[in-house]
Amino acid sequence: MGTRRAMEKKKWDLAALASIPLIMTLANSMLIPVLPLMQKKMAITVIQTSLIITVYAAISILCIPIAGYLSDKHGRKKIILIGLSITAIGGAISGLGAWLLSTGAYWTILAGRFVQGIGAAGAFPIVLPIVGDMFKSDDEVSNSLGIIETSNTFGKVVSPVLGSALAMVVWYLPLAVIPFLSILSIAAVATLVKTPKQQESEAPGFREFLRGLKDTLARNGLWLYAIFLIGCMAMFIMFGFLYYLSNTLEDEYSIKNIQKGLVLAIPLFAICSSSFAAGKIIGKKKNVMKWFTVIGLAVLSATMIVCGLHRSDTLVWLIVLLFLGGVGIGMSLPSLDALITEGIEKEKRGTITSLYSSARFIGVAGGPLVASTLMKQERWLFYLFAAIGIVCCLVVLFALKPKKGNE
Numbered sequence: 001m002g003t004r005r006a007m008e009k010k011k012w013d014l015a016a017l018a019s020i021p022l023i024m025t026l027a028n029s030m031l032i033p034v035l036p037l038m039q040k041k042m043a044i045t046v047i048q049t050s051l052i053i054t055v056y057a058a059i060s061i062l063c064i065p066i067a068g069y070l071s072d073k074h075g076r077k078k079i080i081l082i083g084l085s086i087t088a089i090g091g092a093i094s095g096l097g098a099w100l101l102s103t104g105a106y107w108t109i110l111a112g113r114f115v116q117g118i119g120a121a122g123a124f125p126i127v128l129p130i131v132g133d134m135f136k137s138d139d140e141v142s143n144s145l146g147i148i149e150t151s152n153t154f155g156k157v158v159s160p161v162l163g164s165a166l167a168m169v170v171w172y173l174p175l176a177v178i179p180f181l182s183i184l185s186i187a188a189v190a191t192l193v194k195t196p197k198q199q200e201s202e203a204p205g206f207r208e209f210l211r212g213l214k215d216t217l218a219r220n221g222l223w224l225y226a227i228f229l230i231g232c233m234a235m236f237i238m239f240g241f242l243y244y245l246s247n248t249l250e251d252e253y254s255i256k257n258i259q260k261g262l263v264l265a266i267p268l269f270a271i272c273s274s275s276f277a278a279g280k281i282i283g284k285k286k287n288v289m290k291w292f293t294v295i296g297l298a299v300l301s302a303t304m305i306v307c308g309l310h311r312s313d314t315l316v317w318l319i320v321l322l323f324l325g326g327v328g329i330g331m332s333l334p335s336l337d338a339l340i341t342e343g344i345e346k347e348k349r350g351t352i353t354s355l356y357s358s359a360r361f362i363g364v365a366g367g368p369l370v371a372s373t374l375m376k377q378e379r380w381l382f383y384l385f386a387a388i389g390i391v392c393c394l395v396v397l398f399a400l401k402p403k404k405g406n407e
Helices: 002-009 011-029 032-042 046-074 076-100 105-121 124-134 138-169 178-192 206-220 222-251 257-282 286-310 315-342 346-373 375-399
Strands: none
Touching: 011 046, 011 076, 011 105, 011 124, 011 138, 011 178, 032 046, 032 138, 032 222, 032 257, 046 076, 046 105, 046 124, 046 222, 046 346, 076 105, 076 124, 076 178, 124 138, 124 315, 124 346, 138 257, 138 315, 206 222, 206 346, 222 257, 222 286, 222 315, 222 346, 222 375, 257 286, 257 315, 286 315, 286 375, 315 346, 346 375
């Protein structure tokens, strides 16, 4: 009852914060169904096309820990607003470059995506610690993180349909709308989110910060690195199979535009719905979080093995398998978010969750790049995904050992 009352009181704060992962996801995932069209319009290679996703994620990987430190020192809300503003600028560079330049559009788009990635580093990754700051009980934090993760995955569900629909108007429109979406989120966060007063307190100097970070990593040890690895690999598999599916639908089945977006939305809906359900169920039971992650990764690995063995049977069969794989990913993500947010003291939460977000962005960067190189060896691509899932499952079993008091 207390959890419900606390969340009701903060519902507008949560709604504003949930707009950030939604918009950051749209900014990236809207492009996935449009990549083959961009490739044709700009006469670039498959690997060059995948770099439109990879460059965004790659620069975020480097900037996220810095943003986490700055959020501990100067306040989470301030860094989020700056991050969203930079995202808007990067989106404007990409959109204007695609619109105005007949030659060199590709490199201008990449430059804009680079800037956009810097902004993204100061936006979504800071949402996890600010939610941890806003609520006192583990139940409240888990439920709220479930909402945030659901918003993230809902953005992934909507993005292929929206991206395809926008590209039917003008091929670069998915790039051009990003500044406007960012401005909406800036307005919501600025007016609705109230940061806790302690958030503005002084943080240690950079040298002392590095010493404290090293100590935190040493004290928490294996379980923390395990969560970094699993978050990275879950995103690697998700963005890898989405990139693969986007190209396969167009090249093999001639499914394009909104129809293609709707098909891509099916596995993403599985991730969204299972994330929402997992966030509601896990509460503060860390042992439940562990087993949700194990089961989710086992389901993901099994479906990837079957995809490798029987992928070419029918498109319907492939979509069913990827739907089940999405359920597995969705089961794992809220548990990982809750474990890392609740397991770290507030003073270090911004930095540690930012490192976790960096790890996830490594997966986002690597998935499309690897999938683009293995498109002609699709069986081995799925076997690679399965092997990664099995390793992550074993890591969870042996590295995550919740204390009995948290069961």
